[in-house]
Amino acid sequence: MNRTRFRLLVFFMSLSLIGIILVQLYWVNLSLKNSEDQFAYQIHKILIQVSERVKTHSEDKLAQLKKANIGLDESEIQKKDSVDLWLTKDFIDGLIVEELEKEHVDVDFEFAVYKNQQPTDIKSDNFKHIEYNYEDYPLIDIDGTRFALILSFPKKEVFLFRSILNITLLSIIFTMIIIIAYVSALNQLIKQKQISEIKTDFINNMTHEFKTPIATINLALDAIKNPKIFSDSEKVQRYLQMIRDENKRMHAQVENVLQISKLDKRELDITKDQADIHDVLEEAIEHVHLIIEAREGVLTRHFDAQRTTALLNDVHFTNVLVNILDNAIKYSPDEPVIDIYTENVKDFILIKIKDNGMGMSKVTQKRIFEKFYREPTGDIHNVKGHGLGLAYVKRIIEDHNCHIYVESEKGKGSTFIIKMPLIN
Numbered sequence: 001m002n003r004t005r006f007r008l009l010v011f012f013m014s015l016s017l018i019g020i021i022l023v024q025l026y027w028v029n030l031s032l033k034n035s036e037d038q039f040a041y042q043i044h045k046i047l048i049q050v051s052e053r054v055k056t057h058s059e060d061k062l063a064q065l066k067k068a069n070i071g072l073d074e075s076e077i078q079k080k081d082s083v084d085l086w087l088t089k090d091f092i093d094g095l096i097v098e099e100l101e102k103e104h105v106d107v108d109f110e111f112a113v114y115k116n117q118q119p120t121d122i123k124s125d126n127f128k129h130i131e132y133n134y135e136d137y138p139l140i141d142i143d144g145t146r147f148a149l150i151l152s153f154p155k156k157e158v159f160l161f162r163s164i165l166n167i168t169l170l171s172i173i174f175t176m177i178i179i180i181a182y183v184s185a186l187n188q189l190i191k192q193k194q195i196s197e198i199k200t201d202f203i204n205n206m207t208h209e210f211k212t213p214i215a216t217i218n219l220a221l222d223a224i225k226n227p228k229i230f231s232d233s234e235k236v237q238r239y240l241q242m243i244r245d246e247n248k249r250m251h252a253q254v255e256n257v258l259q260i261s262k263l264d265k266r267e268l269d270i271t272k273d274q275a276d277i278h279d280v281l282e283e284a285i286e287h288v289h290l291i292i293e294a295r296e297g298v299l300t301r302h303f304d305a306q307r308t309t310a311l312l313n314d315v316h317f318t319n320v321l322v323n324i325l326d327n328a329i330k331y332s333p334d335e336p337v338i339d340i341y342t343e344n345v346k347d348f349i350l351i352k353i354k355d356n357g358m359g360m361s362k363v364t365q366k367r368i369f370e371k372f373y374r375e376p377t378g379d380i381h382n383v384k385g386h387g388l389g390l391a392y393v394k395r396i397i398e399d400h401n402c403h404i405y406v407e408s409e410k411g412k413g414s415t416f417i418i419k420m421p422l423i424n
Helices: 005-068 080-085 089-104 156-163 163-224 233-264 277-294 314-330 362-367 389-398
Strands: 110-115 120-121 139-142 145-152 272-277 298-303 309-312 335-346 347-357 403-408 414-421
Touching: 005 089, 005 139, 005 145, 005 156, 005 163, 005 403, 089 110, 089 120, 156 163, 163 233, 233 414, 272 277, 272 314, 277 298, 277 309, 277 314, 277 335, 277 347, 309 414, 314 335, 314 347, 314 389, 314 414, 362 403
Parallel strands: 298 335
Antiparallel strands: 110 120, 110 145, 139 145, 272 309, 335 347, 347 414, 403 414
């Protein structure tokens, strides 16, 4: 997949996800509004029912008071607070609770009976005065005097949200699933793109690695075919040695790939024995000292560790050190200057391999131990390799219960640090 198509795919996927989230938010908002409208309708219906019952009760109560001739004249009955002669707070509260239950509305409420825009003594304990419109509340005409029953709901928003909570939670859960799936798909796409690029780079590097030995072998074979060369046994032996060396080199490349494959499948059998770290370091140095001398480089030992016995596989751990030293040589544009340090930290030994090479960027440091990864250098193959050496190093180090990390700065060299447990 080319870069333009990849970006378009990510753009449309992101756009679709944002669209789905916005639709969900719109739907939740619409549900909340519908719930509020339904609540308002139910409350209006309840107010009408309660007001009718209050009116009927008040008229009956007034008639009883007048008939009983309790010595109250008409003007005293018309006083503002005379409503408590025939109504009680508990009676109104009971009516409201009863009507709310009929409508299956479970919400806290406060109420008051108003006369001339002012609350009377018939009100709940926590009721707060509000201004109201006559159009919003049914009026109760009692013996020529108009009253209004006012209801307020302090936790109305909680009730409304609770009414759509289940479906909202489902919406959130499914939206989160979509987001997780999107992130996972995007991550896989990016990984697949990276793998595709890595594979292409690996093929290019391996092709480059094999072209030179194949060409050398062909030239050597052609030379041997020459009658003048064929009759010269010394030259034939030299060309045969070249063929053996180049064949061995290609075999080593293939073996490196196979070792990584076996490590991935946990098929590589690594037995460990007690060994001295300094001895293993000396063995690794022996493998590269001729190359360092040929480059007119310098390798300096700083073996300060007093305790050096560890459990390791001599062959594989030596390969680890050789790989790191080989990189230190390859990535030194001038004469390689390499320092090897050892020191004890508690029950561990630290091995530090420092070079004065090209160094590496922060991005490269994070990816240096990935399979097939090599720092991009365009089409220039001035450093040979296929990006498997440090991946092999990482896997062997982990198999030895060790840790490896790198400290580096572009243009100022690198230091590889191995932290290895000691045998007490």
